[in-house]
Amino acid sequence: MSILTLNPAPYIIIDFDSTFTKVEGLDELAIIALKGHPEQDQIVQKISDLTNKGMNGEMSFADGLRQRIALLKANRSHIESLISFLKTKISDSFLRNRQFLTENADQIYIVSSGFKEFIVPVATQLGILADHVYANEFVFDEDDNIIGIDEDNVLSMDGGKMQILSALNLPGDVYAIGDGYTDYELKASGLANRFYAFTENIERPRVMAVAEHVATSFDDFLYDNKLSRSQSYPKSRIKVLLLENVHPAAQKAFQREGFNVEFVKGALDEDELCERIKDVSIIGIRSKTMITKRVLDHANRLMSIGAFCIGTNQIDLDEAAKRGIAVFNAPYSNTRSVVELAVGEMILLIRNIVGKSNLLHQGIWDKSASGSFEIRGKKLGMVGYGSIGTQFSVVAEALGMEVYFYDEVEKLSIGNARKLNSLEDLLAISDVISMHVDGRKENTNLIGKREFDLMKDGVIFMNLSRGHVVDIHALADAVKSGKVAGAGVDVFPKEPKTNNEMFESELLGLPNVILTPHIGGSTEEAQENIGHFVPSKLLEFMNNGSSYGSVNFPEVQLPKLKDSHRLLHIHANVPGVLAKLNHIFGKNNINITGQYLKTNEHIGYVIVDIEKGYTEEFIQEVKEIEGTIRFRMLY
Ligand SMILES: NC(=O)C1=CN([C@@H]2O[C@H](COP(=O)(O)OP(=O)(O)OC[C@H]3O[C@@H](n4cnc5c(N)ncnc54)[C@H](O)[C@@H]3O)[C@@H](O)[C@H]2O)C=CC1
Numbered sequence: 001m002s003i004l005t006l007n008p009a010p011y012i013i014i015d016f017d018s019t020f021t022k023v024e025g026l027d028e029l030a031i032i033a034l035k036g037h038p039e040q041d042q043i044v045q046k047i048s049d050l051t052n053k054g055m056n057g058e059m060s061f062a063d064g065l066r067q068r069i070a071l072l073k074a075n076r077s078h079i080e081s082l083i084s085f086l087k088t089k090i091s092d093s094f095l096r097n098r099q100f101l102t103e104n105a106d107q108i109y110i111v112s113s114g115f116k117e118f119i120v121p122v123a124t125q126l127g128i129l130a131d132h133v134y135a136n137e138f139v140f141d142e143d144d145n146i147i148g149i150d151e152d153n154v155l156s157m158d159g160g161k162m163q164i165l166s167a168l169n170l171p172g173d174v175y176a177i178g179d180g181y182t183d184y185e186l187k188a189s190g191l192a193n194r195f196y197a198f199t200e201n202i203e204r205p206r207v208m209a210v211a212e213h214v215a216t217s218f219d220d221f222l223y224d225n226k227l228s229r230s231q232s233y234p235k236s237r238i239k240v241l242l243l244e245n246v247h248p249a250a251q252k253a254f255q256r257e258g259f260n261v262e263f264v265k266g267a268l269d270e271d272e273l274c275e276r277i278k279d280v281s282i283i284g285i286r287s288k289t290m291i292t293k294r295v296l297d298h299a300n301r302l303m304s305i306g307a308f309c310i311g312t313n314q315i316d317l318d319e320a321a322k323r324g325i326a327v328f329n330a331p332y333s334n335t336r337s338v339v340e341l342a343v344g345e346m347i348l349l350i351r352n353i354v355g356k357s358n359l360l361h362q363g364i365w366d367k368s369a370s371g372s373f374e375i376r377g378k379k380l381g382m383v384g385y386g387s388i389g390t391q392f393s394v395v396a397e398a399l400g401m402e403v404y405f406y407d408e409v410e411k412l413s414i415g416n417a418r419k420l421n422s423l424e425d426l427l428a429i430s431d432v433i434s435m436h437v438d439g440r441k442e443n444t445n446l447i448g449k450r451e452f453d454l455m456k457d458g459v460i461f462m463n464l465s466r467g468h469v470v471d472i473h474a475l476a477d478a479v480k481s482g483k484v485a486g487a488g489v490d491v492f493p494k495e496p497k498t499n500n501e502m503f504e505s506e507l508l509g510l511p512n513v514i515l516t517p518h519i520g521g522s523t524e525e526a527q528e529n530i531g532h533f534v535p536s537k538l539l540e541f542m543n544n545g546s547s548y549g550s551v552n553f554p555e556v557q558l559p560k561l562k563d564s565h566r567l568l569h570i571h572a573n574v575p576g577v578l579a580k581l582n583h584i585f586g587k588n589n590i591n592i593t594g595q596y597l598k599t600n601e602h603i604g605y606v607i608v609d610i611e612k613g614y615t616e617e618f619i620q621e622v623k624e625i626e627g628t629i630r631f632r633m634l635y
């Protein structure tokens, strides 16, 4: 039996600039030193070009270094500022693995063509030993200006890194990690057993082309070598695809945790999505991306879907559940934004402001009260009395309206809103009708010709829910006939995928019709809230297993993992799985420190916290339980 173990650390040689830190130290020093200089941009660019040429192996490193130093106009005080800056720019994956660096300090070296003056204070922060830092040194004049480099230091010469490693003569396996060609040379010369091209901060194609190994993060390197680490599985190997221009806060949240994030401005159609989703573990969408069964059939690695909105009708929730994919959305996040737009439109429509504004744009002064009304005292009818419906009702009452609602689920009214027992009653009584049902399939054409015929003549009609809820042709006819005196439509049966596509609709050009491009929830406030909220749910699920708030998954709020390993087992909801699991635990003498189970109609979700020291065979047995849909471990 093989106990799940970690390997002892090899000797690890780490490059500094763009590897240990996210930036190039000398480039940053130039930016600091040349602040306010009239040619700052040009000089910094020259230095950066020289850096890149050297790193890519396109010019003699030693020549480039001297040319860069000559361009620098820096002194000792600039180095102090640089150190403070670099401490904020340590690569995230090194920061995450401070414990490994500290515990294995004897095995770890920094070998860099950068400068000790700024590398030592930054690297030692994470436990690197000062005397394990090999780097260049500046030469200063008596006024503390940098005037050159220590020419005796072998790192100032071509092949310097190889000379250092050769002199170190390390008695064991040596693995080099870096983003530059000179790091690769350590392996090419035979001095290092392996070279990992480090791509967390920059990808240098020329270096990657020659590297046998690529480390997308330090976690990735540690995982590849079965070394102790902060992430059970390196997040840099986990792809997150964010579509439909979700708020940048979302991208940052995933990048901060080390995920490999791809960002796409628009939506993707089914074929495009089937292709793109193959290696994606987390996908973030808004209302336009349809996650159909066919898409899910292509989603081999998908674990979680984030709907960066309220509605989830664009996702096949049951099919996702059956595959063990948890879906999260952002209920309430844009409720207020939709309500404010609805209130504004209602007032503009009942006053016929759109028509008057259009005329005035043509120079026509149409001052008249005819056909313009106050909303005070009017009857507002709400179809769907959920989060948006109830909030709209409160605001409308404050504006002096009488509010009526119809919801197919029994709902208590908030304030003085009156519940009606049928859609027909609501249509007959209301001066203003506003749709706030969800987008389930059964709501397709909920409002059609029959329903418009039941409405009062001259009604104001608004749809800010989902496009397919209203038969657009019937609405266009009702507007043309005057049955509907004004309409506000934010959602359409067919909406463009991106801002570059043309929008077509029968409603174009109709009088007193406000058309908006599905922006009910598009306010800066709502989008920013969603951009924080949805990633936090997805990350909780990925990092901790908690599924609280999921719209299709058994909901479990789990305690933080402490001193245990956590097994997450998703299985078809058939009898006996828990018994089988417990049998395997008993047989393998596993000490359980916590166990949780929740089921829904499709799946069961069992979470078991266990003490370390189990075997690979035990894990295999758990994976092979009949009915297992997905299994993963966290520690
Ligand atoms: N235009 C936009 O940008 C936005 C549109 N929305 C849409 O608005 C919808 C409603 O949002 P919330 O109020 O937060 O959802 P919610 O789930 O809280 O409320 C929906 C209500 O509609 C009721 N309902 C569903 N079908 C019905 C039917 N046939 N007849 C009567 N009642 C019915 C439900 O019982 C529920 O009470 C979302 O599902 C989404 O599709 C949401 C946010 C922004």
Ligand SMILES: O=C(O)CCC(=O)C(=O)O
Binding pocket: 286, 287, 288, 308, 309, 310, 311, 312, 334, 518, 521, 522
């Ligand atoms: O902002 C979006 O893309 C969609 C908003 C929406 O319709 C929703 O939240 O359900």
